[in-house]
Amino acid sequence: MGAAGLAEVAAGDGLGPQDARDVVLRAEHVSVVYDGDSPTRAVRDVSIELRRGEVLGIAGESGCGKSTLAYALMRMLRPPARLAAGRISFSDGTGAAPVDVMALGPEDLRHFRWTKLSMVFQSAMNALNPVTSLRKQFSDIFETHAPEMRRDEREQRSRALLDMVGIDPARISSFPHELSGGMRQRVVIAMALALQPDVVIMDEPTTALDVVVQREILDEIERLREELGFSIVFITHDLSLLLEISDRLAVMYAGEIVEFAPSAEVARAPAHPYTLGLLESFPDMRGARRQLHGIAGSPPSLAGEIAGCAFAPRCGYAFAPCASTTPRLRERSRATGHAAVAGGSSDGQAGRVPQTWSVACHLHDEELCPAGPPRGLDGGELTGDGQVVNRRPDGASEPSAGEERR
Numbered sequence: 001m002g003a004a005g006l007a008e009v010a011a012g013d014g015l016g017p018q019d020a021r022d023v024v025l026r027a028e029h030v031s032v033v034y035d036g037d038s039p040t041r042a043v044r045d046v047s048i049e050l051r052r053g054e055v056l057g058i059a060g061e062s063g064c065g066k067s068t069l070a071y072a073l074m075r076m077l078r079p080p081a082r083l084a085a086g087r088i089s090f091s092d093g094t095g096a097a098p099v100d101v102m103a104l105g106p107e108d109l110r111h112f113r114w115t116k117l118s119m120v121f122q123s124a125m126n127a128l129n130p131v132t133s134l135r136k137q138f139s140d141i142f143e144t145h146a147p148e149m150r151r152d153e154r155e156q157r158s159r160a161l162l163d164m165v166g167i168d169p170a171r172i173s174s175f176p177h178e179l180s181g182g183m184r185q186r187v188v189i190a191m192a193l194a195l196q197p198d199v200v201i202m203d204e205p206t207t208a209l210d211v212v213v214q215r216e217i218l219d220e221i222e223r224l225r226e227e228l229g230f231s232i233v234f235i236t237h238d239l240s241l242l243l244e245i246s247d248r249l250a251v252m253y254a255g256e257i258v259e260f261a262p263s264a265e266v267a268r269a270p271a272h273p274y275t276l277g278l279l280e281s282f283p284d285m286r287g288a289r290r291q292l293h294g295i296a297g298s299p300p301s302l303a304g305e306i307a308g309c310a311f312a313p314r315c316g317y318a319f320a321p322c323a324s325t326t327p328r329l330r331e332r333s334r335a336t337g338h339a340a341v342a343g344g345s346s347d348g349q350a351g352r353v354p355q356t357w358s359v360a361c362h363l364h365d366e367e368l369c370p371a372g373p374p375r376g377l378d379g380g381e382l383t384g385d386g387q388v389v390n391r392r393p394d395g396a397s398e399p400s401a402g403e404e405r406r
C-alpha cells in the first residue's frame with residue numbers, strides 16, 4: 001500500500017463537519033516538560049481528539065507519558081511539570097464555540113473540572129483519605145464544586161452515587177480501610193461521576209485489582225457509560241484490555257503517539273512495529289494459543305532530544321533513515337476488511353473499505369520505503385500464531401533483529 005498524498009496531520013484530523021461537532025475534547029500539539037537539571041520531555045507534540053460517547057484507549061509501556069498527558073488534559077500539571085506547547089479545547093455539543101481550556105480563569109477552571117472533565121487518578125483507591133468517612137469525602141466534592149447544594153441534597157446524592165456503582169448506600173458512614181480494593185475503586189469512580197461530567201479520564205483504574213474484580217469494575221464502567229452517556233479516556237499499559245473495551249486506540253511510545261486507529265482494526269492488523277510488539281507480548285484471551293514475545297530492550301531516556309525514530313534501537317524493521325529522520329504521525333488509509341456499505345467508497349478490493357489511520361513509521365512513507373510496509377504491518381491479517389513475514393524495505397535478505405527475535 002502506498003503512502004501517496006499523505007499530509008502531516010493531527011491524529012483524527014480530516015473529520016467531516018458532523019464528526020468535528022462530535023469531538024468533545026481535543027488536544028493539539030501538546031508538549032509537557034518536567035523542568036530540572038536535565039529536563040524530561042515526557043509528552044512530545046501529541047494531538048488526539050475524543051468523540052462524544054466513545055472510549056478512547058491510550059496504551060504504552062511504563063514511563064511513556066500516559067499520566068502526564070492525562071494531567072495536561074485536566075490542566076492539572078504542577079511544577080516541575082509545565083505545558084511547553086499545545087492547545088486543549090472542550091466542546092459541550094450544543095454547537096457553541098469550543099472552550100479553550102488553557103485560557104480558563106481559576107473560577108471557571110474549578111467549575112470545568114469535575115463538571116465537564118473528571119479524572120480517576122492512578123492508584124486513586126489507595127489515595128482516599130483513610131481517616132475521613134465516605135460521607136465527608138463526597139460532601140467535600142459538592143461543597144467545593146456545587147456550593148448551592150443543601151446538606152440533605154448532598155446526602156441524598158452521595159447515597160445515590162454509591163448505589164449507582166453497586167455499593168450499599170448504608171456504607172456512606174464507612175471509612176476507606178473498611179472497604180475491599182474493588183469497593184474503594186467503585187467509590188473513586190462514583191466520585192468522578194458525582195457532578196455528571198461529559199468526559200472521565202481513567203488512569204489505570206483496574207490495574208491494582210484481581211482479574212475477577214477487574215472484570216466487574218469494567219462491566220460497571222460500561223453500564224454507567226451507556227446509562228449516563230459520558231466519554232472516556234482509558235489509560236493502561238494493558239493493550240489486550242484496551243482492545244476489548246475501547247473504540248479507538250492511541251499507542252504511545254517515548255512521549256509520542258505512534259499509532260492512532262480504531263481498536264478493532266489495530267487488533268486485526270497493526271501498522272506500527274511497536275504496536276505489533278505489544279500485541280505479541282500479551283496473550284489473546286479469545287484467540288488461538290500463540291507464542292508470546294517480549295520487546296527486547298527498554299525505552300529511551302526522555303531527557304533531551306531523540307535523534308531519528310525513538311523506537312529504532314528496539315525495532316526489528318529499522319532501516320537506514322530510522323537512525324536520523326524522525327517519523328511524524330501521518331494519516332493514511334488502508335483496507336479494513338469490513339464489507340463495503342452501499343454508497344461507501346471502496347479501494348478496489350471486493351468487500352474492503354478504506355479506513356483512516358494514523359501511524360508514525362517510515363515503513364509507511366512511500367518516498368523512504370517505496371516497496372511499502374512488510375506483510376503483517378500492511379493491513380493484511382496477522383496469522384493466529386502472530387507470525388508475520390519480515391521483508392526489509394532496503395531489499396536485504398538476511399534476517400533482521402525482528403526475525404532473530406522470533
Ligand SMILES: Nc1ncnc2c1ncn2[C@@H]1O[C@H](COP(=O)(O)OP(=O)(O)OP(=O)(O)O)[C@@H](O)[C@H]1O
Nearest residue numbers: 034040042061062063064065066067068069237302
Ligand atoms: N515529577 C516528575 N519529575 C520528573 N520527571 C517525571 C515526574 N513525573 C514523571 N516524570 C517522568 O515523565 C515520564 C512520563 O511519566 P508518566 O508518569 O507520565 O508515565 P506513564 O506512562 O503514566 O507511566 P506508568 O505506566 O508507569 O504510570 C517518565 O519518564 C517519568 O520518569
Ligand code: SF4
Nearest residue numbers: 309312315322361362
Ligand atoms: S520508523 Fe523505522 S525504527 Fe521506527 S518503527 Fe518504523 S521501521 Fe521501526
Ligand SMILES: [Mg+2]
Nearest residue numbers: 066067068122
Ligand atoms: Mg501513569
